[in-house]
Amino acid sequence: MPRRHLLPFRIVAERRLEAPRGLGLLTTLGGIVVALVISGVLIAVIGGDPIGSYAHILRASLGSSGVLSDTLVKATPLIFTGLASSIAFRMRLWNIGTEGQLLMGAWGASAVVLFGLLPAGTSPFITLPLMMLAGFGVGALWAGVAGWLKARLNVNEIITTLMLFWIAQRWIQYWVFGPWSEGGFQMSPRFPREAWLPRLTDFASAVPDLGGLTVHLGFVLALVAAGLIWFLLSRTRKGYEIRLIGDNPRAARYAGIDIGRNIILVMLISGGLAGLAGASEISGVVHRLQDNFSPGYGFTGIIVAFLARFNPIGVVVAAIAFGALILAGREIQPAGIPAMIQGIILFCVIASDVFLRYRVRLEAR
Amino acid sequence: MSLELAVAAGVTAGTVLLFAAIGELFAERAGVINLGVQGMMFVGALVGFRVGLQTGDAWVGILLAMLAGGALALLHGIVSIHLQADQIVSGLALTFLGTGVALVLGEGLASAGSGALLPVYSVPLLSDIPILGPAFFTNQSVLVYVGYLLVPIASFWIFHTRPGLHLRAVGEQPAAADALGINVYRVRYAYVIAGGAFAGLAGATQSLAVVPGWHADKTFIAQGWIAVALVIFGQWKPGRTMIGAYLVAFISRLALDLQAPRDIFGLENPFFYYQPSTFFLNMLPFGLVILVLIVAAREANRKRIGAPAALGLPYVRGERGR
Numbered sequence: 288m289p290r291r292h293l294l295p296f297r298i299v300a301e302r303r304l305e306a307p308r309g310l311g312l313l314t315t316l317g318g319i320v321v322a323l324v325i326s327g328v329l330i331a332v333i334g335g336d337p338i339g340s341y342a343h344i345l346r347a348s349l350g351s352s353g354v355l356s357d358t359l360v361k362a363t364p365l366i367f368t369g370l371a372s373s374i375a376f377r378m379r380l381w382n383i384g385t386e387g388q389l390l391m392g393a394w395g396a397s398a399v400v401l402f403g404l405l406p407a408g409t410s411p412f413i414t415l416p417l418m419m420l421a422g423f424g425v426g427a428l429w430a431g432v433a434g435w436l437k438a439r440l441n442v443n444e445i446i447t448t449l450m451l452f453w454i455a456q457r458w459i460q461y462w463v464f465g466p467w468s469e470g471g472f473q474m475s476p477r478f479p480r481e482a483w484l485p486r487l488t489d490f491a492s493a494v495p496d497l498g499g500l501t502v503h504l505g506f507v508l509a510l511v512a513a514g515l516i517w518f519l520l521s522r523t524r525k526g527y528e529i530r531l532i533g534d535n536p537r538a539a540r541y542a543g544i545d546i547g548r549n550i551i552l553v554m555l556i557s558g559g560l561a562g563l564a565g566a567s568e569i570s571g572v573v574h575r576l577q578d579n580f581s582p583g584y585g586f587t588g589i590i591v592a593f594l595a596r597f598n599p600i601g602v603v604v605a606a607i608a609f610g611a612l613i614l615a616g617r618e619i620q621p622a623g624i625p626a627m628i629q630g631i632i633l634f635c636v637i638a639s640d641v642f643l644r645y646r647v648r649l650e651a652r
Numbered sequence: 653m654s655l656e657l658a659v660a661a662g663v664t665a666g667t668v669l670l671f672a673a674i675g676e677l678f679a680e681r682a683g684v685i686n687l688g689v690q691g692m693m694f695v696g697a698l699v700g701f702r703v704g705l706q707t708g709d710a711w712v713g714i715l716l717a718m719l720a721g722g723a724l725a726l727l728h729g730i731v732s733i734h735l736q737a738d739q740i741v742s743g744l745a746l747t748f749l750g751t752g753v754a755l756v757l758g759e760g761l762a763s764a765g766s767g768a769l770l771p772v773y774s775v776p777l778l779s780d781i782p783i784l785g786p787a788f789f790t791n792q793s794v795l796v797y798v799g800y801l802l803v804p805i806a807s808f809w810i811f812h813t814r815p816g817l818h819l820r821a822v823g824e825q826p827a828a829a830d831a832l833g834i835n836v837y838r839v840r841y842a843y844v845i846a847g848g849a850f851a852g853l854a855g856a857t858q859s860l861a862v863v864p865g866w867h868a869d870k871t872f873i874a875q876g877w878i879a880v881a882l883v884i885f886g887q888w889k890p891g892r893t894m895i896g897a898y899l900v901a902f903i904s905r906l907a908l909d910l911q912a913p914r915d916i917f918g919l920e921n922p923f924f925y926y927q928p929s930t931f932f933l934n935m936l937p938f939g940l941v942i943l944v945l946i947v948a949a950r951e952a953n954r955k956r957i958g959a960p961a962a963l964g965l966p967y968v969r970g971e972r973g974r
Contacts, residue, residue, distance in 0.1 A: 627756055
């Protein structure tokens with residue numbers, strides 16, 4: 288008896304030995320388009336207006352030099368956290384708790400100011416580098432704990448980095464409710480001016496066009512960090528070791544690479560980058576330590592890293608796109624829509640990877 | 653607050669962790685990590701509460717919550733089993749997606765109060781046992797008793813039945829299982845979906861029995877991730893996983909209860925409500941999870957036991973495994 292088929296064609300998948308150049312970018316973009324269509328349908332189903340929502344996101348994030356500057360402000364911590372995730376994920380080291388390292392970095396930078404170690408009126412050329420250094424250092428140590436546990440005892444880093452995030456959250460709450468609370472409010476006193484990263488608007492007296500533009504020096508630092516991580520990963524021996532461990536840990540071990548040391552090192556760098564996200568955010572935008580100053584920059588950085596396929600330059604592009612989504616998403620109701628869109632985008636992008644592994648075509652029966 | 657009551661409250665809250673962890677345990681035994689537990693729990697909590705409220709029947713809510721969890725898990729299954737995407741990434745995507753979807757669908761529900769509730773029972777005879785009776789068998793939700801029964805059943809299923817043998821074979825040696833005529837893909841899909849259904853049940857347990865109502869993004873803090881950790885602590889065995897679930901929930905509960913009395917043994921309570929120091933108390937459960945993982949890791953290193961050998965690896969028929 289002839290078998291009846293549902294489809295008039297069949298899907299044939301052949302294993303690719305190597306993906307053609309540029310196909311990765313193409314499938315990522317295709318995945319994003321599919322994700323936006325699916326999200327649009329879902330928004331329509333729950334009674335929203337998808338076209339209106341998307342148009343609103345574009346207008347509210349890229350529509351004028353003012354909002355474009357705000358988008359870059361939101362993109363700044365995402366570049367740092369995206370890089371933090373990228374370097375760890377490239378080695379298949381799952382530092383999922385970058386949000387916690389971000390918080391601890393913010394705490395470290397605040398401590399420089401709020402412990403009063405520097406006399407009032409210290410030059411910003413001393414205060415700001417110290418804050419950034421403290422942010423990097425405390426973030427690095429926080430991730431380093433998880434790295435050490437992974438390297439020495441093989442404790443699952445996904446869980447430890449996440450648990451350390453919830454601990455960091457409570458640590459911040461302790462300081463802003465307790466020792467650093469300003470008049471019983473859940474925030475620290477405002478930092479003095481020398482602890483603010485310079486913004487474009489600070490130069491408005493010389494160049495009036497810059498008035499109101501809040502993009503700050505942290506954005507430049509983030510671009511520099513992207514360049515450094517790119518150089519580290521693709522042009523140095525250490526970067527080669529990291530990539531080899533990620534692609535084939537067994538081969539790396541036979542090649543004599545000390546995997547444990549690399550785990551700790553990469554965790555320190557990753558946590559430090561996430562710490563810089565927190566330090567630059569409170570020094571450049573919030574100007575004080577407070578609870579809930581991050582809308583989840585660490586977690587969004589995970590998605591940024593995957594969209595960029597762990598390429599530091601791609602991280603910058605993806606971070607700006609998600610900066611736009613976060614900026615415009617604040618006004619979109621219901622509040623869960625940006626998280627839902629992020630999840631759908633991530634799903635579609637990783638699902639589209641199948642086209643990198645297989646040549647898929649349709650064949651008539 | 654007596655110790656028995658604190659344990660009883662811990663067991664109630666621990667049942668949420670238990671269901672989620674047993675679900676994850678099944679999926680991981682088949683070789684598939686699903687890090688979307690928290691997302692599936694969020695959707696389960698929302699569906700369970702919302703359907704329970706609308707139909708007035710909590711059991712219908714639970715059933716649909718399990719179906720919703722299973723459907724989300726199916727998505728993870730398709731992406732990670734057939735499309736061979738990285739299981740860790742796919743699970744993370746599921747967490748984002750599930751949490752977002754639940755928040756979108758739960759918009760405005762937070763003020764809806766607590767709707768349909770589940771009955772509580774005391775077990776005759778058993779509840780008369782000193783200490784254990786009041787802690788485990790008095791005025792507990794019917795779902796808590798389901799949890800007591802689930803653990804031995806799951807254990808028997810995995811270690812003493814033919815389907816359980818197939819399950820373990822697929823998780824340890826999928827190629828060998830395939831050669832023996834076991835359908836690796838079918839087994840993996842079945843247990844991933846079952847795992848999702850348990851996560852959905854865990855969610856509905858939270859919103860219908862433990863903390864009735866819909867509390868938006870505060871419904872769960874870390875429960876889904878703690879469940880994943882408990883599977884590791886439990887060495888992929890239901891019994892040990894249950895002990896971990898009740899222990900973590902008990903300590904979390906204790907951290908809350910310790911903030912209530914103004915003084916303890918005549919001394920001023922340093923953790924009295926709204927003192928900044930309470931935040932250190934609130935760190936306890938998360939610190940405990942890390943500690944418990946360290947203990948488990950040391951034991952695993954010493955005894956050379958570990959995760960199912962094929963955990964996290966996609967199976968492609970006819971290809972050599974990585």
